[in-house]
Amino acid sequence: MGFSGASPRQVVLGRTVIHCPRTLTAMPADLHAHARAAAHPAAAPCPGCATGTLADRPDATVVRHHRTVAKAHAPGTDPGALRRRLAVAAALPEILLPPLDPAPAVLDGRQVTCWPLGLPVDPQDPDAAPWEDAATLTARLHRTPPPPGLPAMRGPEKAALAVARLTTEAPHHRAVPVLLRAWASLPPWARAEEPAPPELGTALCHGDLHLGQLVRHPAPYGPWRLIDVDDLGVGVPAWDLARPASWYACGLLPAGEWRRFLRAYRTARGPALPAEGDPWPVLDVPARALTVQTASRFVTKAALAGRPLDEGEEALVDACDRMTAPRTGVL
Amino acid sequence: MHCPKCHAPMHTYNRNGVQIEQCSGCRGIFLDYGELETLTRLEAQWAQPAPPAAPGAPAWGAPHGGHHGGHHGGHHGGHHRPHSFGRMLFSS
Numbered sequence: 001m002g003f004s005g006a007s008p009r010q011v012v013l014g015r016t017v018i019h020c021p022r023t024l025t026a027m028p029a030d031l032h033a034h035a036r037a038a039a040h041p042a043a044a045p046c047p048g049c050a051t052g053t054l055a056d057r058p059d060a061t062v063v064r065h066h067r068t069v070a071k072a073h074a075p076g077t078d079p080g081a082l083r084r085r086l087a088v089a090a091a092l093p094e095i096l097l098p099p100l101d102p103a104p105a106v107l108d109g110r111q112v113t114c115w116p117l118g119l120p121v122d123p124q125d126p127d128a129a130p131w132e133d134a135a136t137l138t139a140r141l142h143r144t145p146p147p148p149g150l151p152a153m154r155g156p157e158k159a160a161l162a163v164a165r166l167t168t169e170a171p172h173h174r175a176v177p178v179l180l181r182a183w184a185s186l187p188p189w190a191r192a193e194e195p196a197p198p199e200l201g202t203a204l205c206h207g208d209l210h211l212g213q214l215v216r217h218p219a220p221y222g223p224w225r226l227i228d229v230d231d232l233g234v235g236v237p238a239w240d241l242a243r244p245a246s247w248y249a250c251g252l253l254p255a256g257e258w259r260r261f262l263r264a265y266r267t268a269r270g271p272a273l274p275a276e277g278d279p280w281p282v283l284d285v286p287a288r289a290l291t292v293q294t295a296s297r298f299v300t301k302a303a304l305a306g307r308p309l310d311e312g313e314e315a316l317v318d319a320c321d322r323m324t325a326p327r328t329g330v331l
Numbered sequence: 332m333h334c335p336k337c338h339a340p341m342h343t344y345n346r347n348g349v350q351i352e353q354c355s356g357c358r359g360i361f362l363d364y365g366e367l368e369t370l371t372r373l374e375a376q377w378a379q380p381a382p383p384a385a386p387g388a389p390a391w392g393a394p395h396g397g398h399h400g401g402h403h404g405g406h407h408g409g410h411h412r413p414h415s416f417g418r419m420l421f422s423s
Contacts, residue, residue, distance in 0.1 A: 059423075121421070123417060123420075123421050126412070126417055126420050129420070158423065208423050210419075210420060210421060210422065210423065211420045211421050212420075212421035212422060247416070247419065247420070248386075248388070248392075249388055249389055249391070249392035249393065250392070250393050251392070251393030251394070252412075252413070252416045252419070255386055258386060259386055262386065278387050279386075279387075280387050280388070280389050283389075284389050287389065288389075288391065294419055297422070297423070298415055298418075298419070310413050310414050310415045311413040311415075312412070312413030312414070312415035312416040312419065313413070313415050315393060315413070318393070319391055319392065319393060320391075322390070322391040322392075323391040325391075
């Protein structure tokens with residue numbers, strides 16, 4: 001069974017035309033078998049291993065067999081670009097989880113990669129989040145020279161996609177005008193309409209850093225590593241710091257956690273920020289973009305589920321509203 | 332300048348930007364207009380150390396202290412996080 005659906009739809013945002021393939025993706029039928037084959041390469045009989053589906057989203061399906069994980073990447077993933085990104089993970093095993101095989105397989109038209117099982121951050125215990133490890137790994141990634149030919153980091157593209165989905169899937173939600181105004185206030189590079197100006201600097205970036213992108217390997221006591229190379233590439237390194245920056249700015253992440261993350265990034269001599277002083281001149285644009293992205297995703301989800309926004313989601317929408325509020329007087 | 336009380340010469344010192352004249356004879360101190368207030372203010376700042384500087388935030392940020400002002404260190408039990416924030420931490 002492959003992915004089916006209506007023809008791709010186009011959304012015009014500013015000067016960008018974004019294709020929104022309305023895919024009803026299905027898990028490739030052989031993904032579990034593929035994971036099993038990778039876990040037992042000698043075709044040994046399976047002794048009844050632990051198996052399961054770890055994630056099944058439109059953009060990725062992830063299944064597990066014993067200590068092997070198989071991921072079916074998003075439909076339409078460029079095989080050449082994925083291969084280059086996998087090569088980076090294979091070359092930097094002290095920063096990124098290395099793939100079991102640097103060459104993706106193809107199942108039902110989807111690119112499929114296999115990985116060793118890692119232990120993720122416990123979603124029930126976000127206070128135990130390894131902020132220092134996240135920051136240090138990110139700084140080390142940013143300090144690594146990108147290999148020639150590596151594609152661009154996909155952060156701005158993902159933000160544009162989230163806004164495009166909002167306008168197609170939740171066009172009548174009351175937050176849409178607020179989010180579109182905030183989006184329009186961003187410079188073109190942050191909306192994936194132009195390359196970033198060279199003075200912002202470039203580095204090897206993860207492109208989609210959040211707490212779900214960290215695992216301990218080997219599970220459960222190994223060191224933390226970054227996972228998910230789908231958006232990895234060359235880009236403005238402040239983008240990788242902008243999600244925690246956005247959570248902090250929206251009042252969701254306590255100042256203590258944010259301070260730990262910043263301090264660890266600077267201690268590891270991450271190049272995105274000046275060694276001391278105010279980080280916000282560098283973080284402002286990417287943090288605004290990620291706030292609009294996250295707000296768009298969650299408003300879309302809430303609209304599709306027919307539920308009201310909760311307090312955290314309202315905090316994001318309020319922050320987007322303040323981005324375009326006329327500034328009068330002094331604070 | 333000479334001391335208005337004993338007429339001994341006065342020496343000028345600068346302390347934290349405040350000009351202080353002290354008499355070399357009777358050790359009396361002469362303050363210009365407003366300097367006593369300045370010293371009092373400096374003393375108050377010294378006695379009451381500033382809270383650890385909150386990291387800066389952008390103009391569009393939430394008013395900090397409102398959402399989690401009363402939760403310093405209170406991470407275990409009762410720490411309020413919006414339901415969606417747990418999901419935001421772990422999703423693209």
